Amino acid sequence: MKHSLIHIPYLPGCPIHFMINDYNSEEFQQHLGLEIIWLLQGKLKVMVGQNDYYLHENDLLLINHFESHQVVPQVLDAHFIQLHIDSLFIYKYNHDFYSLLYDLKSFKNSEDNQNPYDVIRILFSQLITRKYKHNTEIHSDVLRLLGYLTSRFSKRLSLTEPENPVSNKDSNIVQQMLNRVEQDFKGKLTLNEIALEQHYNPSYLSDQFRKNVGVTFKAYLEEIRIRYSLFLLQHQEASISNIALASGFSDEKSDKKQIFVNSLTIT
Structure with a gap:
């Protein structure tokens, strides 16, 4: 099944993208950022690490940053939407992001205790249906969602202070590196x-x-380039070689092969 991006495709500077009925039952995937799965119809099995979760209609599940997962529909008419929020964007506004663990599983609560999840569904729906004219409007709505997710559904990975806490200086250096990747990933950075x-x-x-x-740094840079190449594969008539070059990869065979293999996940 081929997925389609709706309203907001992935582009540098855009913090989110949506996918509809996107699954590959043959392999696990990892993403840089947060991913929320909302099952609209049918039944869905989501394997996250060593855990299996079975979703039913209207269930929500959040996949954490770089968490290995696999989505497998249990019926032919399963319909679901995935919202991906880029880690670069999240980190810009919350430097604690990589020390947080999010736990959002609406199916763990009864129907009488769905109010916090209904807030997520409302904010999720607004991102899908609202007609955005400027990136600032998108950013504002995404930050509202992130703020609620962080305050209601996150906790620190460790309750104790790290032995070597990251200083503001180090954090600023990393932020500059992330900004540089966003601006210049198409070049030989x-x-x-x-x-x-x-x-x-x-x-x-x-x-x-x-x-x-x-x-x-290399893994992050390659992930950004691969995701941009997937966008080009869907929206431009161009050869794999030209897409690889436009996405910042060299013309080496190994890089072309990597682009091609990753592009198979969208078909």
């Missing part, structure tokens, strides 16, 4: 280039990025 410009040791920047974001 490297960690060494950023280190030279910022007058830092590449190893130091690499350690700080991994500590704050949870993945390596």
